[in-house]
Amino acid sequence: MNKQTQTACIFGGTGFLGRYIVQKLAREGVRIKIATRTPQSAYFLRPYGDVGQIVPVMCDYSQASIENMIEGCDMVVNCVGILYEKGKNSFKKIHTDLPSTIAKACRKHNVARFTHISALGVNSAGSKYAKSKLKGEEKVLSHFEKATILRPSVVFGAEDEFFNRFAAMMRFLPFLPLIGGDKPVMQPVYVNDVAQAVHNVVFGDEVHQGRVYSLAGPEKMGFARIYGIIFEATNRWRPLVRLPFWLAKIQAFFLQLLPGAPLLTVDQVRSLQTPNILQEGQLSLTDLGITPTGHALIVPQYLKIFAKGQRGIDSAHSANA
């Protein structure tokens, strides 16, 4: 089928992962609808395609609005997700009910391919986040059995909220917390690899449909290793202080009461108690024809803005001192 006549709808296309997915799919020439709560926040995506190829469309996430997005689309990708609950945005609403409604609409409107982004470890972690994601997967597959579920580990890339966040924290903290000592372990995966996985599911063989893929990078690492990578990239150093899970939960309890995005929540500490790594027998990036990219050539590129002596960071910091 001619790709130029096909339409993809991407929920959450303005997000960190979403923008890379938009870029990958746009290169194939398909028309792309970006379902967003604020269309003006999606204008930056338009240069990824030809004139008129990428269209931000207002979605208020009511059933009618979701159906309106999906009607006439050949493929749908859902990458809406939250890291913490706030106000009306509960994990149940965003990770369970919303994917369920999208999946039902995909079935009703005969969408050919539906890709849903979940998260690695949801089948074993005890956090509310993981449980809501797992329930969401079950709902998706019950309404649209050909859906493909992708479960990334922590995602890294220029706009990530992971390496960037720790590097930013280093500027004002005298030490860095080793939450749970050396117990938490994860396998950070490169954002471009996750987007390529979506691309390969959307345009690749039918065999990927109805399957669950666990997307992980080439290296398993704990916090000490993660901080080491940041120290090397920024030429800065901070002592590491072990923080048992119970103490981290107490701190998180108070941090999550502060206004704005919480630095840490009790539920996130709970997530860290289960390994976030690829398990034996799970389908992975290599089953999608992708060799996982390591952090070595990527992370130092975008962390250099935090390096010692960088203008803008140190000067702003010292101006506030």
Ligand SMILES: NC(=O)c1ccc[n+]([C@@H]2O[C@H](COP(=O)([O-])OP(=O)(O)OC[C@H]3O[C@@H](n4cnc5c(N)ncnc54)[C@H](OP(=O)(O)O)[C@@H]3O)[C@@H](O)[C@H]2O)c1
């Ligand atoms: N980043 C990671 O390390 C990571 C790891 C594992 C799994 N994941 C999963 O991958 C998916 C994409 O993650 P991401 O990091 O790209 O997320 P993100 O940057 O926060 O983007 C999520 C997008 O969802 C949309 N959205 C719709 N309703 C929302 C609501 N009520 N609250 C917040 N956002 C809402 C937003 O788009 P509009 O504002 O335009 O509506 C937003 O751009 C999520 O399902 C996430 O759970 C991410």
